[in-house]
Amino acid sequence: MSLRRAVLNLQLRLMEKPHLARARDPAKLRCSFERKAWCLFRSPRGSRFERETLGDVPVLWASGPWAMRDAGPVILYFHGGGYVFGSARTHKAMLARLSSLCGLPACLPDYRLAPEHAFPAAIEDALDAYRALADHPGGVVLGGDSAGGGLALALLAEIARLGLRPPLGTFAFSPLTDMTFSGPSINANARADVLLPVTRIGDMAQMYLQGGDPADPRATPLGADFKGAPPVWLAVGDTEILLDDTRRMAARLEAQGVTTECRIEHDLPHVWPLFQGLLPEAQDTLYQVALWITSLSSRPDES
Secondary structure, three states: OOHHHHHHHHHHHHHOHHHHHHOOOHHHHHHHHHHHHHHHOOOOOOOEEEEEEEOOEEEEEEEOOOOOOOOOOEEEEEOOOOOOOOOHHHHHHHHHHHHHHHOOOEEEEOOOOOOOOOOOHHHHHHHHHHHHHOOOOOOEEEEEEOHHHHHHHHHHHHHHHHOOOOOOEEEEEOOOOOOOOOOOHHHHOOOOOOOOOHHHHHHHHHHHHOOOOOOOOOOOHHHOOOOOOOOEEEEEEOOOOOHHHHHHHHHHHHHOOOOEEEEEEOOOOOOHHHHOOOOHHHHHHHHHHHHHHHHHHOOOOOO
């Protein structure tokens, strides 16, 4: 069995396609995901973790062995999980690895989750956390994956709309950018996507939106205004149902004059960087985004 196939099988066991079907009991779902994430995802030796509160939002700082919080930019990263599950703990190993590669600390907010906290709770928490970090002397880099990637992009648009100090840049792995699910890849890749079940995305949207407008730019950043935004870096696999969420997002950003880098990788699972230490391509992608983040920190602050 190839390493990639072994990792895909691990991912299926970790996430399990019926997971959204069990979301009527979010507490059990979250507990199961965190337990499995703890077993599979390992942080680099010497990583440091620290709890804090930014505004009213609890956060976890993840730092690689050489990262210094006061020596440069910080990464504000939003975890994925369909706005229903996932946490700073499930993603801390990946961010500790990224921190070790770029030498910068990462801050992971535990934003409020659905269905207990419906839209726009997540974007409100994201904005609250960003306001608390916006004046960091070295600047802020936004990041996220899946729903958290969509949240990071929605936050980027909100920052521009409100006239706040902009981040240095934003990156996203396999972001969910369209809560109307209008992209052709939703159906075209339904069989190829090893993780996300097309039959359950409507349930996820209902749990999160609870009557909110799916086209609201805070939920669907694909429709947001990004004019004047700093650079954006995106990555997605060509077999993902969210492939077109990324492709169309990149096209919209470029049309609005935003410097955009979009990487479409072949035959890789949803948010593959989570599998750093298991999948070579995961380490490669984290290294690529670390180089991109490092290049941002050398750009002059134009705010």
